[in-house]
Structures are given as C-alpha cells and as structure tokens.
Amino acid sequence: MQHRSTPPRVGFFVTCIVDAMRPNIGFASLKLLEAAGCDVEVPQAQTCCGQPAFNSGDDATTRDLARQVIEVFEGYDYVVAPSGSCASMIRSHYGELFADDPAWAERQRALSAKTWEILSFLRDVMDYHPQGASYDGVATYHDSCSGLRDLGVHDQPRALLGDVAGLRMVPLQGNDECCGFGGTFCVKYPSVSNAIVEDKAAKIEATGADTLLGGDMGCLMNMAGKLSRRGSDVKVYHTVEVLAGMADGPAICKPEKMR
Amino acid sequence: MSTARDAIFQAISTANGAPRDADTIAAEAMALIATPDVLRPGFTGQDNLDRFIEKATSERVTATVSHAATLAEVPGQVADYLTRVGLGAQIALQPRAALRDLDWGSVSVHHTVDANEPVAVSIADLAVAETGSVVFLSGPDAPVLLTFLPLHHVVVVGQGQIRRHLEDVFEFVGAGQASQPRNLNIVTGTSGTADIEAKNIRGAHGPRFMHIICVADL
C-alpha cells in the first residue's frame, strides 16, 4: 500500500497489441489506475517494448527499442502495462541487452525496477479493491505464462475479481499451461500452435463457463480466435475490462452489433 | 597418458581457468550438504520402524510385511508365505551363515539361483526408513542375482538395521573410502515398469512380489 501525500505518477504503456487490436483494454486500465489513486499519463512517443525482435534473436533492434522505452518512461514513478508479457520484457529481460553498456545498464535497471503488470500493480502496490463493479456470468481464468512465471501474477487477478458482484469463477484445467500463442511462434509454426490452442479451447469449453478472462491480449486473441472459429459462444475479455465495468461492449472476436 | 585424456583436461582448463586447491574445494563441497535435514523429507514424530513399514507397504512400493521376534522364527514365516502364495516348499537361500544355520524343517533349501527361480530368501544388510528400501552389499555370501532373478523375494530385515535416511546408509558402508563391495543395491519394492503408456506394472524383469520379515532381535 502506498502512503504518500501526492499520488504516484504512472506512465501508462499501452503495448502495441492493445493499441492496435483492443483499445478498450487501455481505457479500462486508465480508469482503474485513476480509481486506484494514480496520476496517469500516456506518453506519446511510445510504440513497442521490442519483444518480437528479442524473441526473434534480433538483439540490435531490441536494444534500440529498449533505449526508446527507457527514454520515454524513466521520468515516471511507475510504468504500468496491461500485459504480463510486455511488463516482463522490460522488467526481467531488458537486463540482458545492456550487459556491456554500464551507462545504459544503470538507466535500464532503474526502469525495470519500477515497471509493473497492471493487475499485480493494482493489488500489490496500490492495494486496490474494485468498487461497484459487476458482471453477470460464469468465468474461467487462463494464467498467461510470462506474467505467471516471470512476475508471479496468479493470486492478484483472482483477488480483484473476487470483488466483482455477480461474477462466479470456475477453475480451468491446465490454467497454467501455454495457449500456443508464443508471439511470432504462432505464425512461424502455425500447425503446432493450432494443436495447442485446439486443446486449450476444448478445455475452456469443458468448464461450462460463459466467459474466459486473462491478462494478456496476445493470448486472449489467440484463444478467442480459436473459440470463434470453433463456433463457441464463450466470451473473451481482458480482466481489466471486467474490473472497470467496461465489459459491456463486444467480447474479443464478437460483433459490435451485439451491443 | 592418452591424448584424449590430455585434450579433455586441456579443454576444461581453458574453460575453467587454473584449478583451486583441494582443501578449498572439499570445504565448499561439504558446505553444500552441511544441513541435510533441510534437503530431505522430514518425518518427525515417526520412528524408523513405523516409517519403514509405512513406505514399504505403500501403493508405490507394494511390499508386504510380517514380524518375527528372532531369526529362529524366520523359517516358519517363510513356510507360511509359501503356502499363502501357493508355492512349493523350496527356496533359493542366500548362502549366509545366519540363514544356513537355521532349522528350515520341511522347506527344501538350495544356494544357487535359477533363471526362473520362484522364490529367494535373503537378509538385507540395511534398510532405509525414509523410502522403505532394503539394501544389499554384494559378496561371497551375497550373490547379486538373488535379488533380481526370483519372482518372489522374501527379505529379512533386522529392526536395528533400519537407518533413517539414504545418507546414513553411505556412512555405514564407508562412503569416501576405497575397497567397497562391487555392488551396493538399494531396492525399493518390486521390479516395475511404466514404459507402456506410463501405466505402472509389476514384475518387469525382477521380482513381482516382495515380502519383508521384520526381526526384532537379529
């Protein structure tokens, strides 16, 4: 819990995938961060954390993008992203890039230390308890790998969702197993990725839940895309959309006219 | 000596740099296992015998256990076991004086072990409470194959021979010293395999059944 006279200044890193594919997650995040007492800003010069280049082995491009992220965000008290994957890239992996560059390494360490995934930030740093959120449905939860294993995001979303009126949670078998997204993996090895996400979709359907929640748009888009292709009725939302009371719009891969 | 040996040591030295002195290395190695209790399953409140029996008869280890006051009761218990499992009154007996000297009565005893030996009886040198294991040291009166060829293995365990943890076994046999027996066999239950669809099946190549006779005073 933060006990400070002035609200913490948070630089919001929307992440490239939420920016492009699901802005609603970004706006839900802003709403929650403000409700939690943060002074939030959205720096204009942000693009991507560099993870696609990093995971493709292109360290030079990654380093360039990492420097950009450091320059843009180092002035804030915290950097918060609605993604365990992108937050973990900055927090856990940037260190590998500047091993031979002491000046940048120091700036990098400072930034990494104050970078958070949003759900763990809301709970662990801001001790936030959602007020008045409600969702009428039965949901199951997928723990995305980077958030879970690099950042220890597991209990926080469940605790936050526990305060949402009308929402019932049911367990998902294999909740901590990869959905097959893997960033560029899903298009480099489409048939393998498909085999994994088919299995995941079957397990999601087997829960009987009407909603799937998670904390990473990449994984959610993969699972929603597969569920949609299978003709499933399961609705897929990012956790912040439900927490912010902004899951009234179309679910991922569902048409807007359902509104 | 061989060029391969030299080349391997040369490559290690390139990667690792100059070797440190042996005492420093030994001290560091010992420090890594200085507090073994934090690295192994604890079972405080359970004595060695209770733990040994619990583990030996567990679903995973699958042995059966009976109790005897002294070695003299062993032949009678073996005869009972043979009757119970429907085997003839013949056993391959570990050629150890303590067993040979017993009065085997109607049970016919031989000291060789056949390829398809139905049942063997031997004394374990030690047992391990932690895992429910029995331990055999090979020797002139302790053939290794006696532990592996029979379908039924009847093992005599003296209560006083039960050690708490695996490490205690190594202390007993003098770990760190040369001239150990050829084999130290730590046997935990019966031969099993999970090689087909990960299903656990007993009697793969070695014994399918193990019966342990716990002797209070060996």
Place this chain on the structure above:
Amino acid sequence: MKQTSEHFKAHVTAALADPTLKIALNRTTTLLRERRAQVIADFGEYAAAREAAQKIKDHTLDNLAHYLAMFEANAVASGAQVHWARTPKEATDIVTAICKAEGARSATRVKSMLGEEIGIGEALAAAGVERIETDLAEHIIQLAGDPPSHIVMPAMHKTHEQVAELFREKHAQPSNSDEIAALVESARRELRPKFLNADIGISGANFLIADTGSIVTVTNEGNAELTTTPPKTHIVTVGIEKIVPSMAHATVFLRLLSRAAIGAEITQYTTFYNGPKRAGDADGPETMHIVLVDNHRTEMLGQFLRPMLRCIRCGACMNHCPVYAAVGGHAYGAVYPGPMGSVLTPAMSDLKSTKDLPNACTLNGRCNEVCPVNIPLPDMLRSLRARQHQAGLTSGMTRGGLAVWGWLARRPGLYRRATGLAMFAMRVWSMNRGRIRRFPMAGNWTRHRDLPQPELGTFMQQYNRRSRK
C-alpha cells in the same frame, strides 16, 4: 541414429496427421504431469533441495578437472579400467575394441542416452556384436526399428495396442492378451534367457561418484543389474558431466531425479558399482571398463550453454512442454528431443541444420519451472536464436519484416499513422462481423483461427481525440 532435425517441419506435419500418436502422447504426458505434481507437493523441502542440487552441479562443473581426476584414481583403485573419448567415434571405437578383444558375440544393454548419443547400436552392429536392449521401452523400439522418442520413456510414441501387435509378430511366445501386464510378461519371457547368456553388459551411469570411483545406475525394471552382473565384462559409457563429489551429494539428486522423471520418491533399483567382482564374490563381471565421453561438453563448459551441463536427464522439461506434447519426440529428429534437446542438439552438431529447434518454442517457461536443477532453458533457446540471427541464418522474410517493423517502431509519429491506417483497413475488411476469417498476409493465423475486428481508431488515436476535447 541419423540426425534429421533439418526436416523438423516435415516431421511436424507427419506427427500432427497421426491420430494414434496424439492418443499415446496424451495418455502419457497427462499421467506423468499429474504424478510429478503430487510427489513434489508432498516434498516440503523441494525448493531447498532444488537449489542445493543446482549449487552442487555448479560447484562440480567449476572444479571439473579436480573431480574427474579424483574419480579416475578411485575407479582404478577399485579395479576398473578408465578410458577417455573426445568424440562419439573415439568412444565407440573403445567399446568395439573391448568387444573384439573379448571375442564377444552378444551384448545386453541397459538404456543410456549417452549410448544413443554416441551411436553405440550402429557401432556394435558394424562390429558384428548382437545387441540386446533390455529396458522394456528400448526393447519395443528395437523390435519396431524406431529411434527413441523420449529420454526416459523411449517408446512414448507407441500405444499399448501397437505394442501388442509388435510382440505378436516378434516374440517367441507372445501373450494373446492386449493388456499391458500381459505385454510386460511377454517381454520378461523373451528377455530372461538373454540376460544370462550375453558376453558383454553395457550400461550408462546416472552419476559418477568422485570420492569412491563408483558409478550409479537408477532403474525401475531391475534390468541394469541383470545386464551388468552375469556377463564377464561390464562396459560403462558416460558423459563427463555426470560427476558429483560424493555419495551424500548424489543423494540430493536421487531424490529429485525420480520425482521429476516419473513422480516417484525413489526408483525401485539404485545401484552403486565399484569395479569388477571382488575375490570370492558369488557373481559379477571379471572386468569393468568405464568410458568417459566429452562430445562437446568441454566446449559448452566455456560458454553460455554451461548451465545445460547441470542436466540429469529426467525428461520433466519434455513432459511439460506443449510443443513436445503436440508433436512427440521424433519430430525433433535428434537423440535428445524437447526443450533440453533443442539446446543440446545445436550444441552437439551445428546451428544451421538444427535451425528450427530453438524457434519451435513458445518461451512459456514451464520447462525451467519443472527442471529439478533450474536450467534456464527458455533463456538459452532465446540466446540460440540470437546466435542464428548473428550468423545470418534467419530467413529473408523474417529479417525483412523485422527491419521494416523496427524502423517504424523507432518513429512513433509515423508508427501511429501506419497502425491507424492498417487497423482501419482491417476494420473495413471485417464487414462489421466482429471476426475476420481471412486476411492478406495473415494466412498462418487465419488458417486456424479468427482475427478480431479492430475498434474504430487505435488506442493512441482515440486517446488523443478524447484529450483534445
């Protein structure tokens, strides 16, 4: 086996088209994951033991020359003959020379991955020595003519129905039941006489004990002792990284190995061997040879792959890998499959022919999480990708795509306009159906799943529009 990792993608296509393989992998990985989870949950000291295991391995690797020399001296004092081999060829030459000197016609063998790595099967065949695999799974794949598909359970790719058919065809007295227990009994009948009549027994070793010169085998079937006791010669082929300082140090690993591999507190048979039979012993071999093999291990010791030498070959990484569980071990086209194999195979061969292996991974981190010696497998696979990139092995498409995207991502204003346009085009293309079934350039995604319809405006566009109001 012949390495065919360069055909990974073709192997994957074949594997995914095989419904029986999917059944076999599902049955096995599910059981192994459940059992491991249970036995680790019951082991309250697991985290401390895992940390100690990592430290012991690191300590041993830091002082590798010291411990190897100590092992050699003690093994020789115990009466064993110690040999050194830099390459698989040197190792198999030593083995076949021993067979020749002994006039051996048959050898029983207990599975060891090092044996597979050096190609001991092919070498024995070339030397005219009949090889009898005694591990049940190795027996199955020897009869089937298959390479192993898993390092602990080499026949993981076979269902019991397939094994039953194989045994009916190949066994002298097959069982007429398809039950797994009956199949095991059939193999017992088949192999029993062969154990006792072999000239040579060949094993690997799970551990080498420096301060006693012992080698250690760990099995559930008891085939190691039946392989290494009756023949007059026992040959051990083992990698130099298997060494630990003492028996007490080995105990830390014994507790972890069986738990990680098969979900058991200990394997049924753990045996420490010290040289050949002693004077007066009732049984045991007359001679014991230990062949210590390098095969790129000292090379790995000097670079970023060093932590890989901690590996104790438990197979937990592959049991928990979503890619392995989808495609099976044969797809990797190498002795070592799965995550650990995707690190070892490039290290033991070359980056180019194994290009797919480090890439065919979602970097989900589960393999590192379940590894009993905490090997950072995902980080090493990522580093291998970086080395591929440096070596110019990445495809032109990927390089070009990354270059354009990277150029744009470094120009935020331009990036915002470009993403805005692209998302607008995608939105129009979606015809307001909510999902997109096909999209230019996104075939690898949309072949299997839908894309969502983007909102009207990217986050940055919408945010800036709102802020201006």
